[in-house]
Amino acid sequence: MITKVRPHLSPNERLLFERSSPGKVAYQLPKLDVPAVDPGRVLGSENVRADIEGFPEVSEVETIRHFTRLSLWNYAIDHGMYPLGSCSMKYNPRVNELVARIDGLAWAHPYQPERLAQGSMEVMARLEAALAEITGMDAVTLQPAAGAHGELTGILLIRALLEKRGNPRKKILIPDSAHGTNPATAVLAGYTVEPVRSTSAGMLDVAALEGIVDPDVAALMITNPNTLGVFEENIVCVAEILHAKGALVYMDGANMNALMGIARPGDFGVDALHLNLHKTFSTPHGGGGPGAGPVAVKKALEPFLPVPRLRRAGKKWAWDYQRKHSIGRVRAFYGNFGVFVRALAYILAHGGPGLRNVTLDAVLNANYIRKKLEAYFDLPYPAPNMHEVVFSDERQAEKGVRTGDLAKRLIDYGFHPYTVSFPLIVPGALMIEPTETESKHELDQFIDAMIAIAGEVERDPETVRAAPHGTRTSRADEVTAARKPVLRWKSA
Amino acid sequence: MSIYPKNFRYTREHEWVRVDGNTVTIGITDHAQQELGDIVFVDLPKTGTRVEQGGTLGSVESVKAVSDVYAPVSGEVIEINQALATAPEKLNADPHGEAWLVKMRLSATKELERLLSAADYQAYIGAEK
Numbered sequence: 001m002i003t004k005v006r007p008h009l010s011p012n013e014r015l016l017f018e019r020s021s022p023g024k025v026a027y028q029l030p031k032l033d034v035p036a037v038d039p040g041r042v043l044g045s046e047n048v049r050a051d052i053e054g055f056p057e058v059s060e061v062e063t064i065r066h067f068t069r070l071s072l073w074n075y076a077i078d079h080g081m082y083p084l085g086s087c088s089m090k091y092n093p094r095v096n097e098l099v100a101r102i103d104g105l106a107w108a109h110p111y112q113p114e115r116l117a118q119g120s121m122e123v124m125a126r127l128e129a130a131l132a133e134i135t136g137m138d139a140v141t142l143q144p145a146a147g148a149h150g151e152l153t154g155i156l157l158i159r160a161l162l163e164k165r166g167n168p169r170k171k172i173l174i175p176d177s178a179h180g181t182n183p184a185t186a187v188l189a190g191y192t193v194e195p196v197r198s199t200s201a202g203m204l205d206v207a208a209l210e211g212i213v214d215p216d217v218a219a220l221m222i223t224n225p226n227t228l229g230v231f232e233e234n235i236v237c238v239a240e241i242l243h244a245k246g247a248l249v250y251m252d253g254a255n256m257n258a259l260m261g262i263a264r265p266g267d268f269g270v271d272a273l274h275l276n277l278h279k280t281f282s283t284p285h286g287g288g289g290p291g292a293g294p295v296a297v298k299k300a301l302e303p304f305l306p307v308p309r310l311r312r313a314g315k316k317w318a319w320d321y322q323r324k325h326s327i328g329r330v331r332a333f334y335g336n337f338g339v340f341v342r343a344l345a346y347i348l349a350h351g352g353p354g355l356r357n358v359t360l361d362a363v364l365n366a367n368y369i370r371k372k373l374e375a376y377f378d379l380p381y382p383a384p385n386m387h388e389v390v391f392s393d394e395r396q397a398e399k400g401v402r403t404g405d406l407a408k409r410l411i412d413y414g415f416h417p418y419t420v421s422f423p424l425i426v427p428g429a430l431m432i433e434p435t436e437t438e439s440k441h442e443l444d445q446f447i448d449a450m451i452a453i454a455g456e457v458e459r460d461p462e463t464v465r466a467a468p469h470g471t472r473t474s475r476a477d478e479v480t481a482a483r484k485p486v487l488r489w490k491s492a
Numbered sequence: 493m494s495i496y497p498k499n500f501r502y503t504r505e506h507e508w509v510r511v512d513g514n515t516v517t518i519g520i521t522d523h524a525q526q527e528l529g530d531i532v533f534v535d536l537p538k539t540g541t542r543v544e545q546g547g548t549l550g551s552v553e554s555v556k557a558v559s560d561v562y563a564p565v566s567g568e569v570i571e572i573n574q575a576l577a578t579a580p581e582k583l584n585a586d587p588h589g590e591a592w593l594v595k596m597r598l599s600a601t602k603e604l605e606r607l608l609s610a611a612d613y614q615a616y617i618g619a620e621k
Contacts, residue, residue: 478555479530479532479555482530482532482533482555483532483533483580483581
């Protein structure tokens with residue numbers, strides 16, 4: 001039974017190209033009352049485009065309706081639960097937006113002189129301090145523009161420190177339960193990757209680790225809690241093993257939504273980590289806005305942080321560019337400032353106890369889903385889970401239904417799919433992260449939908465295999481699209 | 493009957509090798525194409541490229557993932573399978589035959605000894621599952 005109402009308008013929307021009619025315009029300018037200038041003469045003819053072949057000519061109302069209709073085909077966190085595991089798709093509180101639109105912040109310009117940008121600089125300084133406190137680290141850079149960018153910055157900092165000590169070393173160890181971007185980061189920073197297997201409990205194998213940490217190892221990149229949603233219980237011991245051999249511990253902080261206010265990476269041996277403000281700290285995500293991946297470090301890595309650094313000069317804030325060990329800039333200007341304002345608003349609105357509640361509720365919601373669904377879906381790693389839970393499609397696969405099919409059927413029930421086929425150590429993974437912002441009512445609807453789909457798999461697997469049925473288009477032919485891509489519209 | 497020809501040698505990275513005197517023909521195994529799913533693009537080296545055993549020979553892209561193809565032996569690439577550029581789907585249909593990837597001139601015959609027999613490879617993929 002579909003309990004979630006979906007007033008999903010599905011008009012058969014044509015492309016703007018197909019609506020075009022010669023001479024139609026969206027806006028009419030008044031008659032020119034100054035002498036006409038030939039753009040080719042003033043800009044150089046090579047810089048002037050004569051015409052764009054097939055450029056659509058449409059009216060304003062047609063344009064507005066076209067894009068509004070397209071927007072109705074979207075699914076967003078403002079429509080309902082978005083249980084995409086590992087992504088912390090939490091609701092973005094409107095107060096964040098209100099604060100980010102305060103004139104002095106919204107219209108700040110990066111070339112504004114320091115004396116006129118003190119408020120913006122104060123926002124950044126306070127955010128750095130709050131993130132340092134939340135993570136238990138000594139210093140923070142806000143520059144990286146997203147999570148993977150933060151990872152690269154963090155590993156470059158580690159490389160810089162090791163180089164200064166005389167040897168950048170060769171390898172980065174990465175558990176098979178880590179985020180997929182971690183190996184790419186290590187390679188980009190000039191390291192080779194050595195994978196570390198997880199135990200059957202879904203945790204890092206400490207004995208195996210002890211055997212492979214040698215003087216070539218620069219760092220371990222660990223995601224904690226890992227992609228199974230399991231907390232690495234031996235993290236203190238793991239960090240000691242690395243540190244004893246002069247290596248460092250980098251933590252992918254994408255899953256901080258399970259730790260905030262409860263445990264601090266700086267207290268359990270982490271030397272550097274990045275945060276995803278667009279995950280844990282509720283700033284818009286994906287197409288909704290730019291991300292931010294601040295990096296927090298321990299004292300030893302602080303001299304290498306990107307320039308410029310915020311510095312207190314008497315009663316004012318100043319930018320410090322004179323830092324001889326810095327790895328240099330990683331981003332134009334100071335990072336994605338609008339995101340910082342929203343994240344600080346979120347942190348201050350919650351306060352310490354509030355952030356702790358965020359974590360507790362996120363963990364509670366994930367465990368509620370686990371408890372309700374474990375009778376219907378296979379749970380490959382029974383270790384206690386934190387903010388997300390990973391099932392496998394093992395039972396449904398017997399009926400020929402795989403995780404991707406279940407996810408597509410979930411669309412018919414009015415929910416965005418969970419994360420499909422990740423982490424890779426779980427064949428046919430269903431990775432579900434509800435976040436703290438979902439009510440029990442919404443969670444129950446999701447659970448009912450999943451249970452109903454599990455029932456359909458038993459009775460009528462074909463319905464699930466052919467889903468979605470309620471959308472304007474069903475399954476795209478991904479294979480043909482990849483083998484014979486059509487990249488440009490052409491008139492018939 | 494096994495689908496893995498007995499006269500081929502295999503790697504743990506799921507390549508196969510057929511030896512003809514000093515020349516070897518290299519491809520990916522049926523197990524590899526099954527795991528990858530529908531293959532949409534094949535990237536092969538230029539002829540004349542020299543590769544070390546275990547080095548990257550090229551890559552195979554499916555709807556799910558891009559995977560490197562590793563050289564099972566060291567040597568020089570002397571021919572590539574041009575047909576795969578326009579018909580990558582052949583790798584799904586006939587991975588051990590028509591859809592070979594490259595031919596190489598072998599530089600060290602001894603390296604072949606490190607490769608797996610058909611029976612060993614089948615035991616290996618059985619254990620991997």
